[in-house]
Amino acid sequence: MGMTEELVTWTHEQKCRKAVASLDKNGFTALYCDTPQDAAEYIIAGAADAVTVGFGGSMSIVALGVEQLLREQDKEILNHSAPGLSPAEKLAILRRQLTCDLFLSGCNALTLNGELVNIDATGNRVGAMLFGPQKVIVVAGRNKLVDGTPADAIARVKAWATPPNSKRLNFKTPCCSTGFCNDCNSPDRLCRVTTIIDRRPRLTDLHVLVVNAELGF
Numbered sequence: 001m002g003m004t005e006e007l008v009t010w011t012h013e014q015k016c017r018k019a020v021a022s023l024d025k026n027g028f029t030a031l032y033c034d035t036p037q038d039a040a041e042y043i044i045a046g047a048a049d050a051v052t053v054g055f056g057g058s059m060s061i062v063a064l065g066v067e068q069l070l071r072e073q074d075k076e077i078l079n080h081s082a083p084g085l086s087p088a089e090k091l092a093i094l095r096r097q098l099t100c101d102l103f104l105s106g107c108n109a110l111t112l113n114g115e116l117v118n119i120d121a122t123g124n125r126v127g128a129m130l131f132g133p134q135k136v137i138v139v140a141g142r143n144k145l146v147d148g149t150p151a152d153a154i155a156r157v158k159a160w161a162t163p164p165n166s167k168r169l170n171f172k173t174p175c176c177s178t179g180f181c182n183d184c185n186s187p188d189r190l191c192r193v194t195t196i197i198d199r200r201p202r203l204t205d206l207h208v209l210v211v212n213a214e215l216g217f
């Protein structure tokens with residue numbers, strides 16, 4: 001690692017650690033991870049007692065490569081994005097994710113004050129983050145950190161997360177073609193449910209891993 005990269009990494013580490021301290025104060029189980037590998041190891045260890053593992057459709061989780069490892073451990077994988085699923089099968093998986101043993105998700109934005117901000121189209125992902133699964137592990141790369149309010153975090157999601165997500169899913173939204181949000185009223189609008197989790201939901205064992213690496217968008 002050259003000196004510039006070292007200094008950049010150090011600066012990001014301070015922000016990540018600040019978010020972790022705030023999350024801890026807000027009642028979450030929060031952990032700083034130097035690398036994606038550290039996060040993957042935490043997830044694998046955290047899945048030890050799980051029979052069913054739900055995936056919320058997160059590119060950050062995909063980047064960790066844990067799905068295959070969990071499959072090799074004979075976990076039942078509940079991934080509604082798996083290829084070849086009929087609409088009915090997909091819906092059944094989405095429902096089962098709400099009561100799985102371990103639910104894995106990314107986070108669209110995380111404030112340095114320890115608030116998790118997410119925007120969903122269907123609500124399955126944020127629903128499972130709030131209540132239902134035995135354990136939830138959320139992974140946030142350093143690119144998700146926002147030094148500001150939940151309103152700033154929402155702006156970050158609409159500027160940097162929803163446009164590439166629209167494009168990935170080939171949704172017919174303005175942000176898919178221009179890269180900018182215009183608060184559309186498109187039938188394909190992704191922004192339908194916005195959640196701010198500012199304290200750990202009372203009955204949810206919610207862990208947040210803040211990773212000093214770019215993960216997802």
Ligand code: SF4
Binds near residue numbers: 186188191
């Ligand atoms: S409101 Fe519409 S244009 Fe704006 S980010 Fe959401 S889907 Fe894209």
